[in-house]
Amino acid sequence: MTTQSDNGFRKIQCTINGTPRSLFIDVRKSLLEVLRQELGLTGTKEGCGVGECGACSVLVDEVLVDSCLYLAVWADGTAIRTVEGEARDGKLSVVQQAYVDEGAVQCGFCTPGFIMASTSFVEKHEGQDVSEDEIRKGHAGNLCRCTGYQNILKAVEKSIKS
Numbered sequence: 001m002t003t004q005s006d007n008g009f010r011k012i013q014c015t016i017n018g019t020p021r022s023l024f025i026d027v028r029k030s031l032l033e034v035l036r037q038e039l040g041l042t043g044t045k046e047g048c049g050v051g052e053c054g055a056c057s058v059l060v061d062e063v064l065v066d067s068c069l070y071l072a073v074w075a076d077g078t079a080i081r082t083v084e085g086e087a088r089d090g091k092l093s094v095v096q097q098a099y100v101d102e103g104a105v106q107c108g109f110c111t112p113g114f115i116m117a118s119t120s121f122v123e124k125h126e127g128q129d130v131s132e133d134e135i136r137k138g139h140a141g142n143l144c145r146c147t148g149y150q151n152i153l154k155a156v157e158k159s160i161k162s
């Protein structure tokens with residue numbers, strides 16, 4: 001629920017990686033801009049800025065979104081997950097560890113977005129038998145210029161099985 005408006009700024013409340021936040025934000029700013037510039041959560045990357053590459057992927061109420069296209073005011077009342085929240089107590093998440101184990105990272109620029117896409121996919125398909133094609137479709141919004149995708153596929157398969 002939006003609680004305040006003043007000259008194009010609004011107060012919103014949301015949780016980010018489990019922590020309740022109250023933010024006074026420019027209504028024109030994207031969630032990506034607020035995460036990176038105002039909250040210092042620079043794990044989420046800006047690639048294309050127009051919804052093509054998925055480098056900015058985050059989860060909003062467990063839905064994968066391109067945060068470059070998502071206005072921060074829309075996040076009022078939601079729970080947001082970014083890559084910074086995935087490791088717990090110094091331990092990588094299952095998906096993060098699988099990326100490491102399978103060598104699914106090269107330059108790393110796309111990786112935070114891929115980790116969020118894979119996390120969303122794995123959580124939805126836990127215990128299921130999924131085909132390579134389904135994994136590819138589940139990551140269709142994310143581009144990688146380095147890895148050739150094969151090791152990313154292996155990491156997702158490994159995460160689902162673990």
Ligand code: FES
Pocket residue numbers: 045046047048049050051052053054055056057066067068069
């Ligand atoms: S930076 Fe958002 S989709 Fe490319």
Ligand code: FES
Pocket residue numbers: 104105106107108109110111143144145146147
């Ligand atoms: S690892 Fe370089 S863009 Fe994906």
